[in-house]
Amino acid sequence: MAEPNYMLNIVGVFGFPVAENPTGVMQNAAFQALGLNWLYLNFEVRAERLGDAVLGMRAMNNFRGVNLTIPHKVAVLQYLDEIAPSAQVIGAVNTVRREGDRLIGEHTDGKGFMRALGDDADIDAAGTHAVVLGAGGAARAIAVELALAGARRITIVNRSRERGEALVRLLTEKTPAQAEFVPWQGAYCVPQGADLLINATSIGLFPNVEDAPDIDYDSIFPGLIVCDVIPNPPNTLFLRRAAERGAATLDGLGMLVYQGAIAFKMWTGQEPSVEVMRRALAAEFGG
Numbered sequence: 001m002a003e004p005n006y007m008l009n010i011v012g013v014f015g016f017p018v019a020e021n022p023t024g025v026m027q028n029a030a031f032q033a034l035g036l037n038w039l040y041l042n043f044e045v046r047a048e049r050l051g052d053a054v055l056g057m058r059a060m061n062n063f064r065g066v067n068l069t070i071p072h073k074v075a076v077l078q079y080l081d082e083i084a085p086s087a088q089v090i091g092a093v094n095t096v097r098r099e100g101d102r103l104i105g106e107h108t109d110g111k112g113f114m115r116a117l118g119d120d121a122d123i124d125a126a127g128t129h130a131v132v133l134g135a136g137g138a139a140r141a142i143a144v145e146l147a148l149a150g151a152r153r154i155t156i157v158n159r160s161r162e163r164g165e166a167l168v169r170l171l172t173e174k175t176p177a178q179a180e181f182v183p184w185q186g187a188y189c190v191p192q193g194a195d196l197l198i199n200a201t202s203i204g205l206f207p208n209v210e211d212a213p214d215i216d217y218d219s220i221f222p223g224l225i226v227c228d229v230i231p232n233p234p235n236t237l238f239l240r241r242a243a244e245r246g247a248a249t250l251d252g253l254g255m256l257v258y259q260g261a262i263a264f265k266m267w268t269g270q271e272p273s274v275e276v277m278r279r280a281l282a283a284e285f286g287g
């Protein structure tokens, strides 16, 4: 008979606020589906206690990894032993994995986006021209992964000039991609040579489901791949309007599930069922 083992492996998310973060729903569903004795928990950690929280995690051998959300994604860098290459370029970490006593920082958001692009749309980013709406954390992660995967040209369209130009500077200095900033003034017209159009702003997120980015929807054409980072609702007004123009679409729920699946694999070494994860989250979002 197997030895009894009452020790669960713990992963979770450090954030503040963190009560509404639904990541545990998909991770716990995936643990259960594989019969793993792992548990994902939300930990409310204030900005000034992050160092203590990481120390506590280090002290507990069965605390196997953690996600970071607001306000910890940049602050956590100082407490880690190693930062993965793309997370170094992005300058932020959303996932920590453990190798023995070493804590390694990763960023899975852009990787989740890339996997959705490859697995669900069969797109290779190499040589493409991507137009990214937004220049915040999600835009940064996506633009860096696209650039590192060989995107030829990246256009950053953003409302605030400062953030947009900072992202273009980062891409230009740290990746081989050609990057340019376009100030977002009035309806943005998508350039006809573009391959990808990505909404990486928070426009359209529940409960503001009637909002859509201010673009000239007539400039969307069949052949363009239109992607949204908004996971809830998955079928945003932005994607619906793009689909009406004949474009292929990728939703933010897929990206969210894939970035979680990548973290799951980093923590457990096993491949989770993305179907189980997607179903669990979609049910949570009322889909």
Ligand code: NDP
Pocket: 109, 112, 133, 134, 135, 136, 137, 138, 139, 158, 159, 160, 161, 163, 164, 184, 200, 201, 202, 203, 205, 229, 230, 231, 252, 253, 255, 256, 257, 259
């Ligand atoms: P940030 O606050 O870092 O950035 C928000 C971006 O949206 C900025 O570029 C901001 O522009 C822009 N923006 C917001 N409102 C408007 C508006 N009314 N008009 C024009 N631009 C606007 O947020 P994050 O990047 O962290 O998150 C953005 C979204 O991505 C969130 O909704 C989040 O849920 C989603 N997300 C999804 C993930 C997934 O896996 N599907 C993963 C991570 C995030 P400005 O600089 O001018 O303020």
